[in-house]
Amino acid sequence: MELTNEQIKYISSLAKLNLNEEEINIYKSQLSNILGYVNQLSEINTVDVNETINSLDFDYVLREDVVEDWNENEKKETLGLAPKLDGGQIMVRKIL
Amino acid sequence: MDLNKYTIKEASGKLKAGEISSVELTKACLGRIKEVDEKLKACLTVCEVEALDMAKRADERRKNGENGDLLGIPFLAKDNIMTRGIKTTAASRILENYIAPFDATIIKKLKIRGAVLLGKTNLDEFAHGASTENSAFGPTHNPWDLKRVPGGSSGGSAVAVASDMCIFALGTDTGGSIRHPAAYCGVTGLKPSYGRSSRFGLIAMTSSTDVPGPLTKTVEDAGIVMEAISGPDKKDATTIKQDNSFSENEYKQSLKKENIKGTRIGLPMEYFEAGISEDVRKTINEAIQKLKELGAEFIDISLPHTKYAVSVYYIITPAEVSSNLARFDGIRYGFSVEQVETLQELYFKNRGGGFGAEAKRRIILGTYILSSGHFDAYYKQAQKVRIKITEEMIDIFNSVDCLLTPTSPHTAFLLGGQDKDPLKMYLEDVFLAGVSLAGLPAISIPVGFSNNLPIGVQLIGNKFNENKILNIGHHYQMVTDHHLKKPKPLV
Numbered sequence: 001m002e003l004t005n006e007q008i009k010y011i012s013s014l015a016k017l018n019l020n021e022e023e024i025n026i027y028k029s030q031l032s033n034i035l036g037y038v039n040q041l042s043e044i045n046t047v048d049v050n051e052t053i054n055s056l057d058f059d060y061v062l063r064e065d066v067v068e069d070w071n072e073n074e075k076k077e078t079l080g081l082a083p084k085l086d087g088g089q090i091m092v093r094k095i096l
Numbered sequence: 097m098d099l100n101k102y103t104i105k106e107a108s109g110k111l112k113a114g115e116i117s118s119v120e121l122t123k124a125c126l127g128r129i130k131e132v133d134e135k136l137k138a139c140l141t142v143c144e145v146e147a148l149d150m151a152k153r154a155d156e157r158r159k160n161g162e163n164g165d166l167l168g169i170p171f172l173a174k175d176n177i178m179t180r181g182i183k184t185t186a187a188s189r190i191l192e193n194y195i196a197p198f199d200a201t202i203i204k205k206l207k208i209r210g211a212v213l214l215g216k217t218n219l220d221e222f223a224h225g226a227s228t229e230n231s232a233f234g235p236t237h238n239p240w241d242l243k244r245v246p247g248g249s250s251g252g253s254a255v256a257v258a259s260d261m262c263i264f265a266l267g268t269d270t271g272g273s274i275r276h277p278a279a280y281c282g283v284t285g286l287k288p289s290y291g292r293s294s295r296f297g298l299i300a301m302t303s304s305t306d307v308p309g310p311l312t313k314t315v316e317d318a319g320i321v322m323e324a325i326s327g328p329d330k331k332d333a334t335t336i337k338q339d340n341s342f343s344e345n346e347y348k349q350s351l352k353k354e355n356i357k358g359t360r361i362g363l364p365m366e367y368f369e370a371g372i373s374e375d376v377r378k379t380i381n382e383a384i385q386k387l388k389e390l391g392a393e394f395i396d397i398s399l400p401h402t403k404y405a406v407s408v409y410y411i412i413t414p415a416e417v418s419s420n421l422a423r424f425d426g427i428r429y430g431f432s433v434e435q436v437e438t439l440q441e442l443y444f445k446n447r448g449g450g451f452g453a454e455a456k457r458r459i460i461l462g463t464y465i466l467s468s469g470h471f472d473a474y475y476k477q478a479q480k481v482r483i484k485i486t487e488e489m490i491d492i493f494n495s496v497d498c499l500l501t502p503t504s505p506h507t508a509f510l511l512g513g514q515d516k517d518p519l520k521m522y523l524e525d526v527f528l529a530g531v532s533l534a535g536l537p538a539i540s541i542p543v544g545f546s547n548n549l550p551i552g553v554q555l556i557g558n559k560f561n562e563n564k565i566l567n568i569g570h571h572y573q574m575v576t577d578h579h580l581k582k583p584k585p586l587v
Contacts, residue, residue, distance in 0.1 A: 003464075007464075011460050011463050011464050012460060012463075014467065015418060015447075016440075017447045017459060017460070018444040019448065019456070023453075027457060031460065033518075033519055034410065034518065037407065037519055038407040038478075040403075040404065041408065041478060042473070042477065044401075044480075044481055046481060049480040049483050049484060051476060051479060060334060060337075061328045061330055061332065061333055061334075061335050061337055063333075077195070082427065090427065090428055092427055093436060093441075094437070094438055095439050
């Protein structure tokens with residue numbers, strides 16, 4: 001399983017991740033190696049297995065979807081983590 | 097005796113008897129951190145002022161009649177567990193200055209009981225790794241040999257316990273991250289069943305296998321911490337409901353059993369095949385012999401899908417990692433570059449500059465696996481094989497009470513010894529990943545040494561049967577002293 005530079009570039013664009021040429025080359029060979037290893041799973045017959053997304057077989061804990069108010073301090077602390085604020089709102093760069 | 101060397105059981109006994117105060121105990125731990133952590137680099141943050149304040153309050157609570165086992169006991173938490181007002185970095189540049197605005201549920205539970213948070217410990221960035229070398233803030237060193245890794249990803253927590261910087265520590269285990277460093281550092285590490293302890297406030301890695309648990313000096317202490325941090329949490333829908341949960345004292349009761357006569361322990365042959373170092377094999381066999389003397393029966397069994405566990409794990413994990421790390425964009429918090437024009441550019445530069453090499457590797461691998469045209473072949477097939485692995489393991493508990501395996505095929509490797517070959521590093525989880533995929537509880541316990549490096553044994557229980565493995569481990573530790581041995585003085 002050999003990945004190409006173009007594939008790595010395309011995947012990193014999907015993941016919104018800047019990579020330099022050196023990284024692209026390293027990841028290409030390392031990921032090809034890893035995919036080659038995990039390919040052993042194709043030898044297992046799983047026709048009889050139902051699909052599932054997790055291994056949970058117990059009762060979940062559920063709750064009502066209720067809004068919990070934060071106090072002013074908590075709000076301030078949380079918003080204070082953003083690099084740019086304007087009048088209590090988080091600033092983002094232009095989209096278009 | 098230096099107070100910081102106490103176990104939870106010993107320290108709480110002294111606190112209850114009024115022989116020591118939490119302030120004295122906390123000062124002893126802080127002093128030990130100052131003494132040795134320059135060499136070991138286990139801690140990323142030490143919150144001395146806050147810790148002493150919490151210790152004072154614990155002493156006041158005790159004066160007012162409170163008497164809990166964890167009241168006034170100092171601990172360290174892995175730095176991917178949210179702690180209000182104290183930095184939580186996940187050992188990543190992208191969260192270098194992040195201060196969580198709330199406590200993780202397990203931290204909240206410990207604070208309510210009066211445990212004293214000393215600070216935060218190093219890890220592989222976002223818990224991606226088995227050596228603690230992937231930290232953006234530099235590697236942690238193994239106290240048994242400073243040239244070697246402590247294992248990972250909860251390496252800082254394991255080192256802190258092994259070198260008595262704290263009375264206990266918290267870690268997280270996704271595919272072995274508590275058990276692996278516990279084995280490499282000669283401490284006890286319990287990975288609870290998935291759903292036993294809340295994931296709310298952990299920085300998510302692989303949401304379907306992440307679980308927090310204790311690293312301690314004894315099995316008995318692991319039970320005490322588990323009792324405090326387990327239980328249902330409305331903020332984590334995947335925690336098990338109370339009516340299915342153990343009673344408050346079940347962990348302690350399990351440790352009171354008089355013996356383990358007649359306990360049936362399975363030895364899965366696939367975990368003992370080629371690849372294990374001779375010293376590890378010999379030491380594990382000695383542990384088996386000791387358990388036989390205590391009355392346990394051993395049964396040879398087979399888990400034929402074991403060899404696929406690492407492959408399944410390294411498909412499901414990057415897939416979940418790439419989704420979970422999508423939230424880090426440097427807009428609401430975290431690393432953010434200045435000189436950019438557009439939002440797109442900001443995403444690419446913040447993520448490209450903020451994530452380390454292994455995080456990027458997993459994001460790319462996960463994105464590839466989940467992308468159109470590859471999803472069925474990789475992700476779907478891996479989920480199906482995961483079910484086969486899980487069913488095979490659960491089924492075996494019809495004939496045995498628990499399983500015994502080595503925790504790792506070898507002892508701690510040299511720093512820089514494997515970091516150029518990610519696949520080799522992934523194979524460190526060979527005995528650990530299957531348990532995580534199946535959501536089972538498992539504990540690593542020190543059983544001996546090879547060239548002065550610790551060796552661990554893994555006991556695996558059926559789902560929510562922590563009590564059985566704790567009981568066996570506790571009986572083993574009552575007649576052995578491997579867990580009491582300490583690394584030679586560093587200063």
